[in-house]
Amino acid sequence: MDSPRTQRKKLYELLGRLPNRHRPTTVELLSRQETDELVIEKLLLDLNGYERVPAYFTRPKQRSGKLPVVLYNHSHFGQYGVGKEEFVQGRPEMQKPAHALALARAGYAGLCIDSWCFGERQTRSELDTFKLMLWHGQVLWGMMVYDNLRALDYLQTRDDIDPQRIATMGMSMGSTMAWWLAALDERIKVCVDLCCLTDYQALLETNGLGLHGIYYYVPDLLTHFTTAQINALIAPRPHLSLAGRFDPLTPLAGLERIDQQLQVIYEQHSAPTAWQLRIYETGHQETPAMRADILAFLNKWL
Incomplete structure (x- = not known):
């Protein structure tokens, strides 16, 4: 069995021809807004050298010092105009208030960027972007992951962030981004x-490939990794996974398979309670119980 470091290197290599991981980045503050509870900075980040990346950084207004932070990854839902607005405005499939405010009320800062093809980055369609990148040896998911890794680099440059207390989360596409990151x-x-x-x-067994967007598919991935093997690289760090029993995007048999394997791995790390899979009587949406469990998990571990 290869070491986790070697496995991470292989996983990263599957993401195609990526920009230099250490290229210089810059940030421009576009605006700053305040409510009674929340400070919202709109940023423009140079992360990848191809196009600048709009982002929101948020923090609780009444907190100072170095704050824990959540790198939030927005979802897809086929709604390309939403992007990072999900973080500050919410969306019908999620609970209120939006996660930016919910996290701020719990004492956390947050950062969310527009992914390729979403929000203010709709320069061409997702499918056309995937095709063009493929011609250049790039993978759309790889470029998305790269941007979020560089966003993590940016967070560590801020003097109002505790670099030892960084979490990541998201729903749907953002969920996949969270566990990859x-x-x-x-x-x-x-x-x-x-x-x-x-x-x-x-997903193959249930003929569900069409349920996920083209961004989801990484060439040669199944030759090297299962979903459980990727998630095993998170151990022994705390990991909460929330799923809907009636969600076709996450077949129950697959969830049970992942859970069984990760339970063994976290036991081997003497951290059995740091991995938790919770299944709710719902579909592809965030319920009130899910929201409460997310905040409780962050409170315990972050």
Whole structure:
């Protein structure tokens, strides 16, 4: 069995021809807004050298000093105009208030960027972007992951952030991003994924490939990794996965398979309670119980 470091290197290499991991980055503050509870900075980040990346950084207004922070990954839902607005405005499939405010009320800062093809980055369609990148040896998911890893780099430059208390979370596409990021980068101390811990083989068994967007598919991935093997790279760091029993994007047989394997791995690390899979009587959405469990998990581990 290869070491976790070797496995992370292989997983990263599957993401295609990526920009230099250490290229200089810059940030421009576009605006700053305040409410009674929340400070919202709109930023423009140079992360990848191709196009600048709009982002929101938020923090609780009444807190000072170095804050724990959540790198929030927005979802897909086929709604390309939403992007990072989900973080500050919410969306019908999620609970109120929006996560930016909910996290601020719990004492956390947050950062959310527009992913490729979403929000203010709709320069071409997702499918056309995937095709063009493929011609250049790039993988759309790889470029998405790269941007979020560089966003993590940016967070560590801020003097109002505690670099030892960084979590990542998201729903749907954002869920997948959360567990990929946590698997690849040990600076992420806590991972919360909501409604998209999908076992690849179970998805094949249920003929569910069409349920996920083109961004989801990484060339040669199944030759090297299962979903459980990627998530094992997060251990022994705390990881909460929330799923809906009736969500076709995460077949139950696959969730059970992942859970069984990760339970063994976390036991081997003497951290059996740091991995938790919770299944709710719902579909592809965030319920009040899910929201409460997310905040309780962050409170315990972050």
